[in-house]
Amino acid sequence: MSLIGTTVTSADEFTPPGPGDFNLPPIGGGHETFEWLGQTHYLGVTKPMLQLVLSGILVFGFFWLAARRQAMVPGRLQFLGESAYGFVRNSMARDIIGSHHFMKYVPYLFALFFFILLNNLFASIPFLQFPTFSRSGMVYSLALLxxxxxxxxxxRVHGVVGYFKHQCVPPGIKGPMLILLVPLEFFSNIxxxxxxxxxxxxxxxxxGHLLLILFALGGQHLLMEVGGAVGAVGILAWVLFILIAFxxxxxxxxxxxxxxxxxxxxxxGAIAEEH
Structure with a gap:
């Protein structure tokens, strides 16, 4: 009976992780805060900000080194860089946008892919272990761009009026149905x-990162604080933590x-001739 009581008490003391754990304080101290959407936010340079800068430097540095020699018979680094470039250029830009217009958008799509990928991978890199884009403001900035x-x-292809007509007016639809469909198309596409x-x-x-924190800290709590037969479940939690990490x-x-x-x-869709 006492074991059950102890277990319940210990479990009650465990504070599960939440979105507030992603609101990191500024690096180097500072406690200036402001309230937004019911949460307290810090002012100052934070870890996700530095990760954005670091990822930009790493992506630029890697592909600059990979493209520096431009040998006819590529070395390992050049081959890796060319393969990465070809993956974005061919499988996303050319196949989706089309062979006539895709090249002007390849630089943006190429930089965007590896910038996002590296910031995502920061969540799994030791000593960093934080997904940069778990901060919504940074993701919405990319989406706005x-x-x-x-x-x-x-x-640029259709003109301003023509573009909105292209996006909001379904082809072949006339009459009163447009009163319903045009606002829906505008809301959906724009x-x-x-x-x-x-x-x-x-x-x-x-x-994903919240789930990792939960299994890691929950497993530790069960093993270190609860103990006994119930505490052994912490081993299972850690096994799940490893599987989820992969x-x-x-x-x-x-x-x-x-x-x-x-x-x-x-x-x-924006540059296509048909809706």
Whole structure:
């Protein structure tokens, strides 16, 4: 009876992780805060900010080194860089946008893919172990940039009025049905896309890392604090932590791929001749 009571008490003392754990304080101290959406946020340079800068430097540095020699018979680094470039250029840009217009968008899609991928992988790299895009503001900034690029691309092809007609007026529909469909098409194609684009990446990075923290700290709590037969469940929690950590590597790649793939699809839809 006392064992059960002890177990319940110890379990009650465990504080599960939550979104507040992703609100990191500024590096080097400082406690200036502000309230937003019911949460306290810090002012100052934080770890995710530095990771954004670091990822930009690493992506640029790697591909600059890979492209520096440009030998006819590529070495390992050049081959790796060319393969990475070809993956984005061919499987996302050319296949989705089309062979006539894709090259002007390859630099953006290429940089975007590896920038997102590296920031996602930071969640699994020792001593960093934080997904940069689990901070929603950073993801929505990327989505806003993408929104501007594919809308401007469409306006350059169709003109401003023609582009909105292209996006909002379904072909072959006339009469009163347009009163219903045009607002829906505008909301779906112009307003909602950047929100869903960002939300998908943000939610996956937040939820995946939150799950890792839960199994790691929960397993530790069961083993160190609860003990006994119930505490042995902590070993299972750690096994699940390891398995989920490997699964997260796949999710990190897929989320970068999906984000860039949708960008290519939106650009393709914006510049297409038909709706």
């Amino acid at each position: 993408s929104w501007l690029i594919y809308n401007i691309a469409g306006m 307003v909602v896309r950047p929100v869903t684009l960002a939300l998908r990446l943000f939610a996956n990075m937040l939820a 699964l997260e590597l796949l999710v990190q790649f897929l989320q970068a791929y999906v984000f860039v793939l949708l960008n290519a699809m939106y650009i393709s």
